[in-house]
Amino acid sequence: MIERESRSLIIPDGLNNERIDTALSRLLGLSRTVVVGLIEAAEISCDGKPVSKSFKVSTNDQIEILMPAVKGEAKLTATPIDGLDVVYDDEYVIVINKPVGIAAHPSPGWRGATVVGAIFAAGYQLATSGAAERQGVVHRLDVGTSGLMVVAKNEKAYSSLKDQFRERTVSKIYHALIQGHMDPTTGTIDAPIDRHPREDYRFAVVANGKASITHYKTLEIFPAVSLMEIELETGRTHQIRVHFSALHHPLVGDLTYGADPSLAQRMQITRPWLHAKDLAFKHPATGQVISFTAQYPEDLTRSLALLADNQR
Secondary structure, eight states: OOOEEEEEEEOOGGGTTOBHHHHHHHHHOOOHHHHHHHHHTTOEEETTEEOOTTOBOOTTOEEEEEEEOOOGGGGGGOOSSTTOEEEEEOSSEEEEEEOTTOBSSOOTTOOSOBHHHHHHHTTOOOOOOSOGGGTTBSSOOOTTOEEEEEEESSHHHHHHHHHHHHTTOSEEEEEEEEESOOSSSEEEEEOOEEEOSSOTTSEEEOTTSBOOEEEEEEEEEOSSEEEEEEEESSOOTTHHHHHHHHTTOOBTTOGGGTOOHHHHHHTTOOSOOEEEEEEEEEOTTTOOEEEEEOOOOHHHHHHHHHHHHHHO
16 A cells, blocks of 8 residues: 655645646646646645645645655655755755756746755655745745755754854855956955846846845956856845846856857857855754755856867
């Protein structure tokens, strides 16, 4: 007999009035076929009552899902999203190496896979603090950014990590490939960021924006671009992309913030060249600093190889 595990979630605002198969597909990262199969097996209920395929969810509905229980090391390979590597996992936190094309959590307008959905579907329990669609999320990476991300599995971890991010004691190191060469080669960008005054989908350096501080160091200089090591002191949306674009050194491939499309094409890069490479924080239970490193994914490695070939 297959052992099953009951999982519970709350429907967030962004999924109000969606059909339940669509809503759970977006929220959990499962295919609609899998969700429909669970519905037909009477393994999905809302407020204690089994739902039909045509059922439409409402904000704050409590959904119960009976899923196969996942134990021990099996959890590490149970994620339904290819490329979502589990770097570290204990009873307090899970650290993953997020691939490009996956959002941190569900949001209005996003129809693709999410980190929260993948972790939930793989059988992990996450902290319930914060918005329902952001269970366990204490920081985020853009859909087009790869690299390390930590998610809290219980309330103690969530509270500890939120405090660490707020107090700026978490070490977040990114590598980015920018157009041109920075002068000086090492420095700090201290410029406030907020929504772009005319284009709501972008952010910009604005006089009355939120304090935003980026430290950078040049790692390698190529004829037209530079490989940078970047440490964030603050964590504003699109901070690295906005700061370097404001200095006329946009990230290679970042067409939203002014990158040269012909250069991106030559380097075979279809997203901003940006990777969250190193992450370190105090473990919520022991207080000891734990650190992690994630190597570049294939697309970033390929573009660096093209640069090296052009220098020969």
